[in-house]
Amino acid sequence: MSVTIKDIAKLAGVSHTTVSRALNDSPLINPETKERIQRIASSLNYTPNFSARSLVLDRSYNLGLFFSTLHSGTTAGFLYEAVKGVNDVIKDRYNLIVRGIDDYKDFHNINRKSFDGLIVMSQSASDQPFIEYATEKEIPLIVLNRQVDGVQVMNLVPDDKSGAYRVVEYLIRQGHRRIAILEGKPGFKSTQARREGYDEALRDYGVQIPGGYSVPGEYDLESGYAGMNRLLEHPVRPTAVFCSNDDMALGAVKAITQRRLKVPEDISVVGFDDLLFSGFMTPALTTVRRPIEAMSREGAIRLLAFIEKKQVEKDTVYFHTELVIRESVTTIQEANDQ
Amino acid sequence: MSVTIKDIAKLAGVSHTTVSRALNDSPLINPETKERIQRIASSLNYTPNFSARSLVLDRSYNLGLFFSTLHSGTTAGFLYEAVKGVNDVIKDRYNLIVRGIDDYKDFHNINRKSFDGLIVMSQSASDQPFIEYATEKEIPLIVLNRQVDGVQVMNLVPDDKSGAYRVVEYLIRQGHRRIAILEGKPGFKSTQARREGYDEALRDYGVQIPGGYSVPGEYDLESGYAGMNRLLEHPVRPTAVFCSNDDMALGAVKAITQRRLKVPEDISVVGFDDLLFSGFMTPALTTVRRPIEAMSREGAIRLLAFIEKKQVEKDTVYFHTELVIRESVTTIQEANDQ
DNA sequence: CTGAAAGCGCTAACAG
DNA sequence: CTGTTAGCGCTTTCAG
Secondary structure, eight states: OOOOHHHHHHHHTSOHHHHHHHHTTOTTSOHHHHHHHHHHHHHTTOOOOHHHHHHHHTOOOEEEEEESOSSSSTTHHHHHHHHHHHHHHHTTTSEEEEEEGGGOSSSTTOSTTTOSEEEEEOSSGGGHHHHHHHHHTTOOEEEESSOOOSSOOEEEEEOHHHHHHHHHHHHHHTTOOOEEEEOOOTTOHHHHHHHHHHHHHHHHTTOOOOTTOEEOOOSSHHHHHHHHHHHHTSSSOOSEEEESSHHHHHHHHHHHHHTTOOTTTTOEEEOSBOOGGGGTSSSOOBEEEOOHHHHHHHHHHHHHHHHHHOOOOOSEEEEOOEEEOOSSOOOOOOGGGO | OOOOHHHHHHHHTSOHHHHHHHHTTOTTSOHHHHHHHHHHHHHTTOOOOHHHHHHHHTOOOEEEEEESOSSSSTTHHHHHHHHHHHHHHHTTTSEEEEEEGGGOSSSTTOSTTTOSEEEEEOSSGGGHHHHHHHHHTTOOEEEESSOOOSSOOEEEEEOHHHHHHHHHHHHHHTTOOOEEEEOOOTTOHHHHHHHHHHHHHHHHTTOOOOTTOEEOOOSSHHHHHHHHHHHHTSSSOOSEEEESSHHHHHHHHHHHHHTTOOTTTTOEEEOSBOOGGGGTSSSOOBEEEOOHHHHHHHHHHHHHHHHHHOOOOOSEEEEOOEEEOOSSOOOOOOGGGO
16 A cells, blocks of 8 residues: 555654645644655655545546547647647646547536536537536636637637738738638638638728629638639639638639649638648648647636636637748739839 | 535435445345436436545546657647547546656656556657656556567557568569668667568568668658768669658658759658658658557557456557558659560 | 445644 | 544445
């Protein structure tokens, strides 16, 4: 059997209570006794039994990092950055339990006893029931990446609007005027925010675009492909396309190259998300990077503040995105330049 | 306060002992009583307190999934596949705690009480001390991906030798005869195994290679770059190069294109690992894929068998690798063909 | 088949 | 500053 506080107590000639206090650095204990006990503890290679402590303190020291799913495929970078970000913050004070929400048949095992707090890395609205369940059970919770409607939660999301604004602004500064948009999934907040950034940039720079330059999409490869094909048949072909995410951008590039046109020489393409493949595709995609790791880190900090100090800020906080300039945009000479 | 077995006992008019037994499906209990108790429990939405159970059973229900580091950068795919593979197996019977070994200042908190078992996804020998520590503490342990020397552990590793054999065989079948090798880090088992696969394929097919076709390396980009430059100065330039991993292959491609030569037209390049970027580089790299997810899944199964049934197989098991054919190899017409 | 009692290792009133 | 005592929720002898 491993060593307990009682063993230490016997050796030190004190009660196990005193040992407990000494080891928890209580101010009530005589400094000398305390030091003596701590020396004995470490010489015995004592490690506290977390189960016992958890039982009496009613804390598990477990933090859950939950993804919408672990089976989608685009999540590798996400997972990596999120795990890294959170682990950096919690050090070895907590255990980070990583899981896909869809791993659970029911949420029975998700409770205050088993989790001191929950971080949900939300990639779609499919995890809404989980979020509502956790809220109802009053488990400390923070939701990252997706803006949550309906329930009031701590919420950290990328600033989609200003990200979209900046990448469209970049297109304009490269001389583009005929800039089309492939929109995201209808009803998603991010779809709307990215659209607003696009609109605003065009307005601020006084860029007029022809009708039919806005094509609906679904945030997936196929709709990017289909949407781009529609744009290519437009009587006034755009010189640049803002795709609402990188998946759609990949689909768009495919549609373009299939018609024996070239990116960026014939049409410039930009995306949003900066997925792992985006830097390695040909041409490497100019896009907007979401601060997943930073968000995760800050999410962990806020969650701990909530758990440990009862500090709450149930508002939505926006995180800055970053323009990643690569090779999929060309510079256009404006008419009056040549 | 949440509901405990005592609450259920009161409602059912039995002792809490009986409730405990009923809920654990003990054969000692009258089927009718059992069913009645279970109904009450679920109507009360009872969830067991894991801390209490852990305390008395001396099990934590925590499994650790430890990576050498979480800060290296090439780990995203690894992490993803490993987490997925293990989670698929353990369902919600265990908590999967994901962490980088280098997150720990000391291993004090790693013990039998806190972890029922450990899965180490080893990417370098740097985690050897951790492995030895866990072994010494007699924590159930399985090491994945790297063959461990020194200590006897359950060990699952990719079959590097046959993977190397197959990719070199593929080169030979595409008509290549002048096939060079960029070797991995000296002293690593995988370096040796991959070299052996290469040697054996050449021998089996009776391919003779000039001296100087074997260049040492370090498994990194730089040594791939430097090694390839050495090969390019060889009087009899190879038509194909087997790089001992994908990082080195990327370095090699860079060296080749810098000399205004083309891959695969002038020189074919193959790698090993199938990193995430490998499919997206230009040209997409033909390489050998390691079965990370399958290994993780099997690793979890074996670890659980050990924990729950005390089944041990402390031997090394090899997992099949998979040849991934992409675009970095060209077919050569043999002399007598034209 | 069921219950009483003990105890896992720890923390926290309470009393000195 | 230290010790006594109780109890967290659960499982497990041991008796019936």
